[in-house]
Amino acid sequence: MEAETGALPTKDDFSGWYNEILWRAEIMDVRYPVKGLYVWFPHGFAIRKRAYQILRDLMDRDHQETMFPLLVPENEFMKEAAHIKGFENEVYWVTHGGKNELDVPLALRPTSETAIYPMYALWIRSHADLPLKLYQIVNTFRYETKHTRPLIRLREITSFKEAHTVHVTWDEAERQVEEAIELYRTFYRRLCVPVIVSRRPEWDKFPGADYTIAVDTIMPDGKTLQIGTVHLLGDHFSKTYNITFEGADGEQHYAYQTCYGISERSIAALISVHGDDKGLVLPPDVAPVEVVIVPIIVGKRRDEVLSAAAALEDDLRAAGFAVKMDARDLRPGAKYYYWEMRGAVLRVEIGPRDIDANTVVIVTRSGEKHTIDRRGVVEGIGSILAQFREEIYGRAERSMADQIRIVGTVADAAEAVKTGVAVVHWCGSKECADAVEEAVDASILGSDIRSEHIPDSTGPCIVCGGSGKSAMVARTY
Amino acid sequence: MEAETGALPTKDDFSGWYNEILWRAEIMDVRYPVKGLYVWFPHGFAIRKRAYQILRDLMDRDHQETMFPLLVPENEFMKEAAHIKGFENEVYWVTHGGKNELDVPLALRPTSETAIYPMYALWIRSHADLPLKLYQIVNTFRYETKHTRPLIRLREITSFKEAHTVHVTWDEAERQVEEAIELYRTFYRRLCVPVIVSRRPEWDKFPGADYTIAVDTIMPDGKTLQIGTVHLLGDHFSKTYNITFEGADGEQHYAYQTCYGISERSIAALISVHGDDKGLVLPPDVAPVEVVIVPIIVGKRRDEVLSAAAALEDDLRAAGFAVKMDARDLRPGAKYYYWEMRGAVLRVEIGPRDIDANTVVIVTRSGEKHTIDRRGVVEGIGSILAQFREEIYGRAERSMADQIRIVGTVADAAEAVKTGVAVVHWCGSKECADAVEEAVDASILGSDIRSEHIPDSTGPCIVCGGSGKSAMVARTY
Known part of the structure; x- marks a missing residue:
């Protein structure tokens, strides 16, 4: 499969x-x-x-x-x-x-x-x-x-x-x-x-x-x-x-x-x-795997690494994280690729050096690396997941804000809907909506908008010039 | 509704x-x-x-x-x-x-x-x-x-x-x-x-x-x-x-x-x-309401009773029980009837006397009454629920055992299937199965039976007398 x-x-x-x-x-x-x-x-x-x-x-x-x-x-x-x-x-x-x-x-x-x-x-x-x-x-x-x-x-x-x-x-x-x-x-x-x-x-x-x-x-x-x-x-x-x-x-x-x-x-x-070019990026609350543990097996310390990884898995599961140990016989790189594609939020690599230093190396799905003390791993992972949640929400918010253009002309609306949503003033009539739709190849989506990125204001209708209110124009799925 | x-x-x-x-x-x-x-x-x-x-x-x-x-x-x-x-x-x-x-x-x-x-x-x-x-x-x-x-x-x-x-x-x-x-x-x-x-x-x-x-x-x-x-x-x-x-x-x-x-x-x-003649009887693991709290309101101590009931509800919910407080304006008897019908496992009555005595009176769906100390209520309820679980399983097991009859003749099988399952010896042939079904107005249900109430033995087929094995005969849904 x-x-x-x-x-x-x-x-x-x-x-x-x-x-x-x-x-x-x-x-x-x-x-x-x-x-x-x-x-x-x-x-x-x-x-x-x-x-x-x-x-x-x-x-x-x-x-x-x-x-x-x-x-x-x-x-x-x-x-x-x-x-x-x-x-x-x-x-x-x-x-x-x-x-x-x-x-x-x-x-x-x-x-x-x-x-x-x-x-x-x-x-x-x-x-x-x-x-x-x-x-x-x-x-x-x-x-x-x-x-x-x-x-x-x-x-x-x-x-x-x-x-x-x-x-x-x-x-x-x-x-x-x-x-x-x-x-x-x-x-x-x-x-x-x-x-x-x-x-x-x-x-x-x-x-x-x-x-x-x-x-x-x-x-x-x-x-x-x-x-x-x-x-x-x-x-x-x-x-x-x-x-x-x-x-x-x-x-x-x-x-x-x-x-x-x-x-x-x-x-x-x-x-x-x-999602990004490497695959899924999932908020921790819905990721089937919040933490994937990849044991880094080097020669003769194999058993020691596997048992340290298993102990870590137990601790994280007991703390309520969705955790998975990937002990498959594959190169670490292949595992990283596999779990990045599937949206595992954090990857924990555990090898002989980590055992010796009593630390855990955590790499987030965004590529950020954290080294934390083994004894504080539950709190550490909790806080990294919380940061990650805010990070991806913030990124999504900014990206959405960038896709919204407040425009004053039909020509600008036509340009704006190529990459996102145009916000116009519209009088509310079907006639003017049809005119907009014909000119910009997109539809009037809605008015009475509630979004911090879109002021809900009044102004002249972009088509007839009559009294209008903010409305979104967009191509829709 | x-x-x-x-x-x-x-x-x-x-x-x-x-x-x-x-x-x-x-x-x-x-x-x-x-x-x-x-x-x-x-x-x-x-x-x-x-x-x-x-x-x-x-x-x-x-x-x-x-x-x-x-x-x-x-x-x-x-x-x-x-x-x-x-x-x-x-x-x-x-x-x-x-x-x-x-x-x-x-x-x-x-x-x-x-x-x-x-x-x-x-x-x-x-x-x-x-x-x-x-x-x-x-x-x-x-x-x-x-x-x-x-x-x-x-x-x-x-x-x-x-x-x-x-x-x-x-x-x-x-x-x-x-x-x-x-x-x-x-x-x-x-x-x-x-x-x-x-x-x-x-x-x-x-x-x-x-x-x-x-x-x-x-x-x-x-x-x-x-x-x-x-x-x-x-x-x-x-x-x-x-x-x-x-x-x-x-x-x-x-x-x-x-x-x-x-x-x-x-x-x-x-x-x-x-279930019984009063309504549902549910194992705690599936009961939507494991514990219903019925405040017994007497005149001027109304607020005190309600707040004691609410505190108890909070404690039980925090402990993970499916708990419901019924503060409706109905006689206690009407509430008892209502919750018995719906299979609430335990009913906790809480009134001024309980508050004074710092006790809680618990009545199980089977009608057993327990008075326990308010401070030990979480452990007490946990143990009463566990007992209840075993009690209803035991009752169901005994009742099933009573419905099984090991019989040696077709006439006895015909009698047994009126109230339960007849266990017969059967040779495995369709012919003999058809003969049994015609005679007893019930079907051969299965052989290779695994049940502590039914020995899986061999013996002469109840119809042809040939070599047979234990089989169940029953009326089926």
């Missing part, structure tokens, strides 16, 4: 780099015999597992995990007209069981509103049942006709975390939207991935939502990747699925709802934002 | 009891509008989450977790003739994407051999790549035409843990079968569920396997529930999917394989084996 050796394409060729790193760092195998479906290699899945554990822990603070069926009967699926319209060309249909045609075709959920909300209608009776905050982590399906891409544009989204909340008032639902945004910010901060939060234009919102707030990051090629969305659904779905509750006033009311999701695009962002 | 109150059917009416407890203890909701698909309530999912964490931890010792696509193209699915024959009437087919008919119909995996093994053929090159031991926890699908039942007979199995291993020799694969059996035994020991291991008759083995070893438990109504299977696949699939490796001899060889699975039937077993 070992991937090929040799140099990666440089990150300047992002698309080539991305495809190669998925293979060489053993994230995904693209050779599964159906377009748009991919296989998680164990190493990729180990990253996913750690990242989603962080997400689960954050959700579990005040949500409950649950699980609804994949298959949605056609009649339930077809109830919500605006929602259907958004998905009708993208839904996979199960029509046969064995050799029998089914009486009612079953949709593979593209997202679970139509599976969950009929049950919410049964579960919710009184205001005392609210707020209700549930989530699930499941596979969802889209019959993508566009170019598919591992982790980014998929026919089976294997790792969709979707939350569905129900509230007494619209205002309470809106507060939940804000809480969800904060939760997603916290999640991405743990992944050291900088994000920009903004409000999607009307025509880009979730089918059936009052509004959609999106979380984006900027990929190395300057395109944005939407890595989280939060939707205020209002009472649109509750009216369709009859989700009502008895209020404190004794009357029946329609409930207000939100939903919000994150998928394995979070892993795509993680890989793309931090 | 609160379930109804009132008494459960007694466990003598097991089917009625099972259906009611799923609802009242908030395990599964059966009202999803497709037959055979059910919704996990949060409380049920919390049990599933803890149980599957135990399973994952056991698997992760020497397997790697991965994830393969749900959809299997028809041509790959149809390659393995014996395998197809076993599943062809049970497979759901996706035929449409949006409004387009697909070129190649896609099967929803009933199990993942046909999705995984084409990839194994690409991954495995050399004996150095072996053994390969991967697993995944996924949803799988069966178009069940029989009566469906939550957690037991499903159209969507939401929680299928399937492992697929590859080996250099048949013997090594057989050793893996033994390791898998041990792993499953360990898992069920943690769930305090007693099991019987046996070899399935030829005609009941997994389609395409050399042989199948099954793990069964006996349900309260005397029927057996298969809660794990381990298959030695030999080189049957490797020949179909061309899984070969270069041996130490430089030649290409077909690999030998095993696969083994556990589903949410493990949760059905857990609930059914331990």
Whole structure:
């Protein structure tokens, strides 16, 4: 199962780099015999597992995990007209069981509103049942006709975390939207991935939502990747699925709802934002291997080195680090290459000289070398990992800031979107958005921007000159 | 979302009891509008989450977790003739994407051999790549035409843990079968569920396997529930999917394989084996609430009681217990009923008298009362939980032993299977098995039995009088 050796394409060729790193760092195998479906290699899945554990822990603070069926009967699926319209060309249909045609075709959920909300209608009776905050982590399906891409544009989204909340008032639902945004910010901060939060234009919102707030990051090629969305659904779905509750006033009311999701695009962002020409660079919190121990075996002190390495491994494991000893019969250089590709955060080399000096030599994935006392190794490694986390977050932040240009003309916007995001003033009309998109070959991504790198200001619309607000223009994945 | 109150059917009416407890203890909701698909309530999912964490931890010792696509193209699915024959009437087919008919119909995996093994053929090159031991926890699908039942007979199995291993020799694969059996035994020991291991008759083995070893438990109504299977696949699939490796001899060889699975039937077993007429009884390791604290509020010492309860909650949480304080405005009796139904292992009542005496009163789910010193509460609870674990395992073991009858005649077997498992001698022939099944309205379940309650002996076949071995006869789920 070992991937090929040799140099990666440089990150300047992002698309080539991305495809190669998925293979060489053993994230995904693209050779599964159906377009748009991919296989998680164990190493990729180990990253996913750690990242989603962080997400689960954050959700579990005040949500409950649950699980609804994949298959949605056609009649339930077809109830919500605006929602259907958004998905009708993208839904996979199960029509046969064995050799029998089914009486009612079953949709593979593209997202679970139509599976969950009929049950919410049964579960919710009184205001005392609210707020209700549930989530699930499941596979969802889209019959993508566009170019598919591992982790980014998929026919089976294997790792969709979707939350569905129900509230007494619209205002309470809106507060939940804000809480969800904060939760997603916290999640991405743990992944050291900088994000920009903004409000999607009307025509880009979730089918059936009052509004959609999106979380984006900027990929190395300057395109944005939407890595989280939060939707205020209002009472649109509750009216369709009859989700009502008895209020404190004794009357029946329609409930207000939100939903919000994150998928394995979070892993795509993680890989793309931090990786370099040597392979993966992973934040310690998600790296399957935080510390790899490479024994440097020199002639007759072999056993002594191996037992010192094993003792170190035990100490580090007991301290809670994700540690791995690589005692394979390979040259140290080959091991360095192997673990750099796979994003091991720290490499500890241990040889006779280290044993004699009672020290440990640590090399970070960035190439920094530290020599620390063997007795203080747990604290030392803890502090080097903490530094590393801040270092890669800082680098990602600076890199994102460099990709953002505040511009005043359409021509400058056209130039800016070649390498990143253009920030313009825009009046909010579809007409002016269409004009921008035509001129710069990129879309209006969102307004009401929340980012320390982007002032949310007012000014004349870049197209019509009317009163405008800050908006992002970008090429998107 | 609160379930109804009132008494459960007694466990003598097991089917009625099972259906009611799923609802009242908030395990599964059966009202999803497709037959055979059910919704996990949060409380049920919390049990599933803890149980599957135990399973994952056991698997992760020497397997790697991965994830393969749900959809299997028809041509790959149809390659393995014996395998197809076993599943062809049970497979759901996706035929449409949006409004387009697909070129190649896609099967929803009933199990993942046909999705995984084409990839194994690409991954495995050399004996150095072996053994390969991967697993995944996924949803799988069966178009069940029989009566469906939550957690037991499903159209969507939401929680299928399937492992697929590859080996250099048949013997090594057989050793893996033994390791898998041990792993499953360990898992069920943690769930305090007693099991019987046996070899399935030829005609009941997994389609395409050399042989199948099954793990069964006996349900309260005397029927057996298969809660794990381990298959030695030999080189049957490797020949179909061309899984070969270069041996130490430089030649290409077909690999030998095993696969083994556990589903949410493990949760059905857990609930059914331990539950009583008051509701769930859960082993501490999987109980979402190990300790519920019920403050006993008496008049003016309300704040004092609540703060003592909160301090206790903090101490227990810090010690790693799954603890919950129930400060709802309900009578204590209503809370006791509520938590007994949901399987909270221990109830701690804390009132003014306890504060004055600096003691804590603990009532176990079995109704045993312990008064312990407040200062020793963490150790005290740890030891009561450990006792409880052994107590419910012991009870379940004794109850299973009582359900097994070693019999010498067909008439006695017919009587024994009304309340449990009959152990007979059987010659191994299909003819005699058919004769037994017809006479006793139950099936030959397996031979080569491994259970301390069942001697694996030889004797005359209960039907033909020829040379026979111990075999179980049972009604099965």
